[in-house]
Amino acid sequence: MTLRGAGHSCDGQTVTDRELLVTYAPDTAAQQVRDLGDDLVEVPAGMNWYGLERYLNRHGRAFPVLTDYMYTSVGGTLSVGGAGVNSVRHGWQVDHVERIQLIDGTGTSRWCSRADHPELFRFALGGLGTVGLIERVVLRTVPYCRDTHVHRAHHATLTELVEHTERMAQRDDVDIFCASVRRGTFISTTGWNSNGPRQCDDECCTIVPDLPFTSHPNSARPVAPSADHVRLWTDYVVPAGQLAPMLAAVEALRDRAPLNGALEMLYILIVRRSLDATSFAFAPVGSAPVSIGLGVYTSVHRDPAASTAIRQVFRDLLERCCELGGRPYLYGVNDLDDSLAERLYGSDLNQLARLRTAHQLEHVNAHLPIAKAAMPA
Known part of the structure; x- marks a missing residue:
């Protein structure tokens, strides 16, 4: 089932x-x-x-x-x-x-x-x-707050974008943030909600009503791939302060075929949680109160060899994410074997096995990597 x-x-x-x-x-x-x-x-x-x-x-x-x-x-x-x-x-x-x-x-x-x-x-x-x-x-x-003051900035280099993102991660007064790297362009979007007077401080600011229903500048995903290509997407979440080494790992692998030419976009979000937030078993949450998500979005030729090569790149990036104290966002391409799942989730895998047995769920979503890792040997 x-x-x-x-x-x-x-x-x-x-x-x-x-x-x-x-x-x-x-x-x-x-x-x-x-x-x-x-x-x-x-x-x-x-x-x-x-x-x-x-x-x-x-x-x-x-x-x-x-x-x-x-x-x-x-x-x-x-x-x-x-x-x-x-x-x-x-x-x-x-x-x-x-x-x-x-x-x-x-x-x-x-x-x-x-x-x-x-x-x-x-x-x-x-x-x-x-x-x-x-x-x-x-x-x-x-x-409900109708208006968002959206500030869009272009950054000269990837390093500049990383430094800006880490500064935003340290602030507690920002209402929206995202950033992207696409075709050599480095863009960040920062915003504040306001129902007050409709004014902006500078020419880079735009007042956007009902932002969730608007394709705001930085969140639009790439257009659909051609029929002979397939998308392979994944996201990693690392503690704030670790974005630079995580991006360095992507850059180090960028020239590895077929990542070079297949990479469509990198997408960055900041995640700030309250200190008393629930420690969910498999969500990409760690002990750090502020984390940074990095999405790696590729479009690969519909060729098993190309897909296999990209999956190996993703596996290497996942290893680096784990070394930096992060976790994968499980909605994505994450080829977890039992060993890596054990490193990431530890005793929660045993508890998952007990819950699935107690509630007769062994037949439900059994094909998923975390379900397989929780199966008795």
Whole structure:
């Protein structure tokens, strides 16, 4: 059995081969939203973020963190973590989940939170559906702020961009941040939310209304590849202060065929979490309160040898990420073997095995690397 949200899959994580596919029916989701008071909203997991954010805005609320593609399902995104330009202030999407309704392998549905069934809660969010299907979620919201003052800067060198990013990671007053490296161009976007007077300080500033629904300058992903190419994408998350050595590893591998010519873009986000945030088992969260995500996005000729070579590059980058105290974002191309999974997740793999056995989930998403690593020898 394979669980799927909106099907916005990366590396075939939600693709089945003669298996039962369990997915959401989002058409009726909007009618199932419940306002619970105290800034909480209960949402069907099959609803997409676009519909949810439009609903919240009409009621004067917003969700703190939105990804740059908003047509993924709420449940599917929470199953991987969820980051966006707002993560510089608000962390991961999973950090704003109050509780989830989870269905296990027997069909039993239970509400899980930091207080009730806390281990299921900790393993489900960011856990790729390995401990059950998220049916409904209760989310914490924030007041709706219509305008964002967006500052876009061009940097002369990669070093300059890295230094700027690390400075932004040390500030606690920034509302949005992202950066990209594409075709020799180094760009960062920094922003502050404001419902006050519509003014900007300099010519690089633009006031953007309803930023999540706008293709703002730095978040647009590359256009679709041609029919004879395939995308291989992955993201690494390292502690703040470690962006330079992580990028140096990418640069050192850039000339390795076929990365040279296949690399479309590097994408950078800052993730700031509260000190009391939950330590989710498989989400890319470490002990550092501030982390930096680096996305490596390639378009590779549809040739097994080319794909294999890129996967080896990604494996080398993952090794470097681990050496720097980071973790992979599991929505992406990450060829985890048992040894590397053990280094990354340690005793949580044993706990995952116990949870999957206790809740009769051995047949659910069993093809995923973390599920395979948790299988008894």
